Amino acid sequence: MSTRFDEGSLSARYGRQFVTLVLAVTLVFLALPVVMTFVSSFAGEWMGALPSDFVTLEHWNDVVVGTGVGADVSVGSSLAYSAGLALGGVVINLVVGVPIAYAIARYEFWGRDWVNVFAILPLAPGIILGIAFLRTYPDLSTSGIALVIGYSLLKAPYMVMAVQSSFQSMDLQQIEESARSLGASWPRTFLTVIVPNAKAGIVAGSIISWTLAAAEFNFSYIVYSRGTPPLSIFLFNNITNASFLNAAAAVSVFFLLIALVTISLQIVGNRGAVRRI
Incomplete structure (x- = not known):
């Protein structure tokens, strides 16, 4: 009994501190490469253990203005092009993925398990x-259409899983019956009641799908042939x-882009109350 009491006391006394320490070490370990890359992009040189000769914007100028590698293309045009391609893929995922996630969560039908498997596995x-x-x-592969379709196919599972999780947390049948009893049609019920209640999953799926699509390299490298390159x-x-x-500056641009888009989508997702019938 004494041993159990001592063990319990140790767990109660140091358990939270231990978990906090592990979490802090993990966050530092994961964030340190990102921070060091961003900081080094403003350094004049990096010859030793740490970058030195601060602060210079030369490397950012090479990347952003387009005076360095690939001077005929600036990061701004590449960012805009990739953002549009990734957004197109997200739109397709929303139009196709949200109904699929809803059908899997709401209905029992023949082949439901197979639909679920294919929906959440990358093609x-x-x-x-x-x-x-x-x-x-x-x-088709020489145009941006192929990139949009490819991005949507590759990232669709993330959208379906995120939205499906939101749908499964709701009593869809009761919500539908309540809305229909108040005179709402099925399309109105789905668009103004069901979808807004799944806003958290939709926003999360959009963030993940957009971020991964904007950074997709393998498919882009194979399909891209000419014109403005994807990011x-x-x-x-x-x-x-x-x-x-210079590479650190280029990667830092992407870090900032992802952070801005993620924050913006989270603000949109948290804004306002959920509309209800």
């Missing part, structure tokens, strides 16, 4: 899907053909 790795596009749609290709060119500090 193919990016490089395989890219080769398939080149072979099957050689003309992942632009970063690859700057990372492989430039100095490390």
